[in-house]
Amino acid sequence: MNEKRPQCAVCNLGGHLVDELITETDDTRAVIVVVRQVPTQVCDRCGTTTLTDEVAEELARLADAQQGNAVSGTVVVDFDQRQIAAAG
Numbered sequence: 001m002n003e004k005r006p007q008c009a010v011c012n013l014g015g016h017l018v019d020e021l022i023t024e025t026d027d028t029r030a031v032i033v034v035v036r037q038v039p040t041q042v043c044d045r046c047g048t049t050t051l052t053d054e055v056a057e058e059l060a061r062l063a064d065a066q067q068g069n070a071v072s073g074t075v076v077v078d079f080d081q082r083q084i085a086a087a088g
Helices: 053-066 081-087
Strands: 017-026 032-043 074-078
Touching (some): 032 053
8 A cells, every 4th residue: 555645844854744643732821731642743754743723723622621620730631533523
């Protein structure tokens, strides 16, 4: 199976985008929110990550929803792709 992967739009190294699950951290609010298992595409050369608009919106929603839930100032949650499907 010879699958054509999208080329990275950021680097000039000829990199291609690969689907991966990453951990994102939002520290722009009162509570630091760490979100695991975030679907993204990562350049296999420069390492640049690309999120879809839907994933970015869900990350912002998760960070907003977790404000006030932290005991130590940090909350760790897992990304749930079903939330995007339900919203769409």
